[in-house]
Amino acid sequence: MLMKKVSLRRLVKAGSAWAIGLSLGLSLAACGGGSTTAGQSVTSATTTTIPSPSPPPSAVATVTTIDVNALANYAAPTLPAYYDGSVRALDNLPAGSSITDRGATLGRVLFYDKQLSINGAVSCASCHRQAFGFDDAVRFSTGFAGTAFTTAHAMRLGNIRYWQPGTMFWDRRAASVEAQASQPIIHPVEMGWDTAAGGMSALISRLQGLAYYQELFTLAFGSATITEARIQDALAQFERSMISSSSRWDTAYTQVFNANGPNRNLNVTLSGFTAQEDRGRQLFMTGQGGSGAGCAACHVPPTFVLASGSRSNGLDAGERTLFKSPSLKNVGLSKAFMHDGRFSTLADVVEHYNSGVQDGPALDNRLRGPSGAPQRLGLSAADKAALVSFMLTLNDTTFVNDPRFSNPFR
């Protein structure tokens, strides 16, 4: 930062026209659009200079496909009408925080940057792959060393902002999206900046030496200073902008919702669905009392994020840990299911709810039958297949191909 100021002043004195552009750009970014005294004096001091032929080299433009003068829209995405007050009430964006195009753009670069791992081998996106709804395609992910694996299955990231408690990881151990962002970085298996490797401050030193981060942190925060809080903030902005609202279910539900106005009746026949998908929808949405399978009570439409008050789903007898589920949007793109990736097909998942739920202190009462024992749904083979086909309608090809969430590196 200090070096930059000195060289800037030298350039201005030398009268180079592209120094004007650079200094104006920096002053704009520094104050979020207004002008500063420093910026004005630079402008007036350089009115008589000779234009130089080439623009300043931008490190961001050199290493990424991002055009900082035409940023993608993260701050104000167009959402379906049913993303109304009842959905916004679930938003875990902390009070006083916001999502800006600049902040989320920095977050996107950080998310895809292998420099975030100690040996340059993995980025966040190595385990959270857009094509799989930001899940990994294997049961356990490979860490930076290529030899060690995570002990939990990776999680899809769509709609994490609508998990109202904001707690992250399967066992909810990270307090917020922001707090979570440091954990893979300092993890001894995932990205390798553990205490022995110098921790977060060693990573910050590395990033401070990369010219594109000088530009991007200035763009996002008004100065090139890199701190853990800024890294967390930028990554969280990018992740919270990952809203999945364009699945086939969404397309069909939009029509019904518009027709019904504000009446959120989720249990209606949808056009464009096959009979099997529609039977699955009915089972998913209807409570067990109404001879459904009761799934929507916990995996709540339209975001399909877990309901805030949910407890665990009885994978193991005697379970005490309260697990959460990622949104079921794009669940059909995952290759392993549940916190330990124990199931490899959605049919296995449905069979768990049909016949496998185990009792334990963490089991949610919604998964108990009238006697208080774990539920046994007794679904027919056709109904089990219908539930699987319904879940496949939650795949969102727009989301997994959205260039705003893609790898920006050249």
Ligand code: HEC
């Ligand atoms: C080596 C693979 C790997 C890397 C690299 C990785 N993750 Fe993850 N991620 C996982 C696994 C595995 C989990 C689930 C871990 C758990 O719950 O114990 C997870 C969980 C998460 C969650 C929790 C989602 C939820 O709904 O609770 C978020 C958010 C997340 N990762 C973001 C990131 C970010 C940001 C980065 C980069 C800074 C990153 N991950 C790097 C494997 C990885």
Ligand code: HEC
């Ligand atoms: C009591 C709340 C509850 C109900 C009811 C419920 N689930 Fe779940 N579901 C969960 C929890 C909690 C998890 C995560 C469990 C874990 O990994 O430890 C989960 C996980 C899943 C997953 C795996 C997600 C992933 O990313 O791996 C699928 C798929 C799923 N549920 C589908 C269903 C279906 C279908 C039904 C209805 C038959 C249903 N759920 C009913 C709470 C519930």
